Amino acid sequence: MIVAIDGPSGSGKSSVAREVARRCGLTYLDTGAMYRSVAHACLSRGVNPEDAPAVAEVARTVRIEFLPGEDGQRVLVDGEDATTQSRTPEVERAVPPVSATPEVRETMVAIQRQFGAAGNVVAEGRDIGTVVFPGADVKVFLSASPEARARRRAVQRQGGNLATGHDVAVDADAERAILADLVRRDDYDSSREASPLRPAEDAHRIDSSELSFEQVVKAIIELSPELAARAEGRRS
Ligand code: DC
DSSP: OEEEEEOOTTSSHHHHHHHHHHHHTOEEEEHHHHHHHHHHHHHHTTOOTTOHHHHHHHHHHOOEEEEEETTEEEEEETTEEOTTGGGSHHHHHHHHHHHTOHHHHHHHHHHHHHHHHTOOEEEEESSIIIIIOTTOSEEEEEEOOHHHHHHHHHHHHTTOBGGGTBOOOOOHHHHHHHHHHHHHHHHHHHHOSSSOSOOOTTOEEEEOTTOOHHHHHHHHHTTOHHHHHHHHHHHO
16 A cells, blocks of 8 residues: 655654554655755765756666664665765755756656555655655645744754654744745745645645644544554554
């Protein structure tokens, strides 16, 4: 079975998708990490992220591997651990033009479909339900207000995690800057020509602004009798 979870950054979809996969015995696929890996490879190879033909070549030749890690999944780019580096501000700036390049998307979508061909996957990103797996068994579009998403990111940057109830104090200016950046990125992702961020018509929409992590995970599992049975089967 294939579960597609799409939504804007900071909606909590990565932690939620990982947890649904864990509880239901499915494999987790983080497609955002793939676009980040291509952006990281461009920077390490000295390729300008705006140079579409050169970026497309990087996407065709880069080797991206996922490994299980102690604190979540680790990403290897061309054989080197890039888990931390793929979240730096430099990569954050490079990834929008990289992921808006149609040839990059074609290459990544082909890899994602190969991954899905084995079945039993929870894939999360922006275009999973619309482009990558339009026939997915369960489609979710997870959103949250920009303010709620900015707060989660700000807490995460200070080492906390609202998903697990680990709240920490955050600087109000830093939170405002994150909010401005989120709104800018949402506009860019939703208005780009190649696979803009939008819900699939048949996606279940969940707004997580006022929901706990546990409530969102449960709401998704309850959408499908097969998911519920898998989760139940693994508990007993
Ligand atoms: O989910 P994330 O923040 O790790 O995604 C990183 C970037 O990749 C973000 O700018 C959106 C883009 N992305 C995309 O265009 N398509 C996807 N399926 C996943 C991510």
